[in-house]
Amino acid sequence: MRIPVIAGNWKMHKTGPEGAAMVTALLPLVRDAREVEIVICPPFTALEAVGRALAGSAVRMGAQDVHWQAEGAYTGEVSAGMLVAVGCSHVIIGHSERRQYFGETDELVNRKVKAALSAGLVPILCVGETLEQREAGQTEEICRTQVEGGLKGLAPEQVKGVIIAYEPVWAIGTGRTASPQDAQQVIRSIRQVIREIFGEAAEAVRIQYGGSVKPENAAELMAQPDIDGALVGGASLQAETFAAIINYR
Ligand code: PGA
Numbered sequence: 194m195r196i197p198v199i200a201g202n203w204k205m206h207k208t209g210p211e212g213a214a215m216v217t218a219l220l221p222l223v224r225d226a227r228e229v230e231i232v233i234c235p236p237f238t239a240l241e242a243v244g245r246a247l248a249g250s251a252v253r254m255g256a257q258d259v260h261w262q263a264e265g266a267y268t269g270e271v272s273a274g275m276l277v278a279v280g281c282s283h284v285i286i287g288h289s290e291r292r293q294y295f296g297e298t299d300e301l302v303n304r305k306v307k308a309a310l311s312a313g314l315v316p317i318l319c320v321g322e323t324l325e326q327r328e329a330g331q332t333e334e335i336c337r338t339q340v341e342g343g344l345k346g347l348a349p350e351q352v353k354g355v356i357i358a359y360e361p362v363w364a365i366g367t368g369r370t371a372s373p374q375d376a377q378q379v380i381r382s383i384r385q386v387i388r389e390i391f392g393e394a395a396e397a398v399r400i401q402y403g404g405s406v407k408p409e410n411a412a413e414l415m416a417q418p419d420i421d422g423a424l425v426g427g428a429s430l431q432a433e434t435f436a437a438i439i440n441y442r
Contacts (some may be wrong), residue, residue, distance in 0.1 A: 195399050196414060197422035198356055199439050200317060201233040201429025202257060202285060202403075207235060209242030215432055216246045222436035223252070229422070230315075231439055232283050237271055244280035255283030255317065262313075273312030273377075282317060283315045285424075290361045299342025303338035306343055310351055317424065318343045318354045319403070320383070324363035332430060333382045340386050349394035352387065357400045358424040362368075364404025366408060366426060370414075377417035378401045382421055408437035415441055 207215065212235045214381040223231060235243045244254050261271035276284060286309060287302035302318065309316040320339035322332045337358065344352055358378050361371050371379070380400045388395035395439050403424030414420055429435045 194420045195397065196230055198230040198232060198399050198401060199286075199422050200234060200255065200283070200356075200358075200401065200424050202288070202424055202426050202431060203236060203239075204235045204257070204290070204426060204431055205236060206351045209239045212239035212243040213246040215414045215430070216243055216252065218432035219436055220247075220250050220252065222432060226439050229439060234283070234285055240276070240279045240281065247280075253282045254280055255285060255315075256281050257285045259284045259286065259305055259309055259314070261301070261308045263308070271310045273314050276314060277312050278403040281314060283317055283356075284309050285319060285358075287318045287339070287354055288319045289321055289360060289365060293362075299339055299345075302339075302343045303345050306355065307346070309410065310347070310354065315354060315356060315402070317358050319341070319358045319360050320402070321358075321362050321365075327361065327363065332379055336379060336383050339384045340383055341390065344387070344390070347391075349391040352394045353396060353397040356402055356422075357383060357387075358400060358403045360401060360424060362404075366405070368405050370405040370407075370410050371402070373410075373413045373417050373420075376414060377419055380417070382417040391441055406438060408434060408441075411438045411441040415438035 231252045233254045256276045259273050280302035286305045291297045306316045322335040348426050365420045401422040406423040406425045407428050
């Protein structure tokens with residue numbers, strides 16, 4: 194069975210001390226959470242402090258981006274090995290904000306996924322359509338292209354270790370959530386694409402929903418058969434709110 198993963202994407206919020214204070218408040222609230230994996234993704238500069246505050250707990254830590262090379266002259270960038278060294282187990286790759294504001298393409302995303310896997314990190318590969326694309330009836334086609342591109346060249350065994358986050362761009366930070374039925378339908382189509390390429394491995398891949406997930410809509414989204422967790426932005430910044438999503442059952 195696929196264990197759901199609830200990940201908090203803090204985006205460009207919180208310093209080290211602020212992040213450490215947040216997770217210190219969060220840990221007692223999620224101590225009894227069962228059969229759910231929890232991942233916190235702070236900005237690079239808060240990773241060390243948050244990692245220290247999480248030490249000894251079951252909550253894992255991820256970064257929000259990674260470079261595709263192990264090292265080199267890439268000013269401003271951070272490698273997968275560096276993320277492992279600071280205590281990360283996961284990394285978000287190809288978030289729509291990176292695609293939109295930093296020009297990330299499927300090819301680049303694919304290189305980052307491979308770099309993460311070779312360093313032993315679990316990639317959280319983000320895919321999703323814009324409002325225009327949805328209105329043009331292109332949702333499943335866009336997701337197919339992004340999933341195929343992002344996972345290109347991987348072996349089925351590697352694909353099992355990847356988490357996909359389906360995040361419709363129009364639902365991110367807008368308060369508009371995809372209906373659980375809508376999200377289920379797209380996520381099922383994504384699993385079908387993975388099955389076509391990688392066979393049985395598709396059954397093991399966790400596929401999250403992301404986009405305005407809140408305590409009020411988490412349970413209904415998570416009850417869908419193909420939805421295996423959530424990637425949470427705004428609602429992951431506060432301990433009580435994020436805990437209420439984690440304790441959705
Ligand atoms: P949101 O962001 O929950 O604030 O909509 C989700 C995300 O971008 O990962």
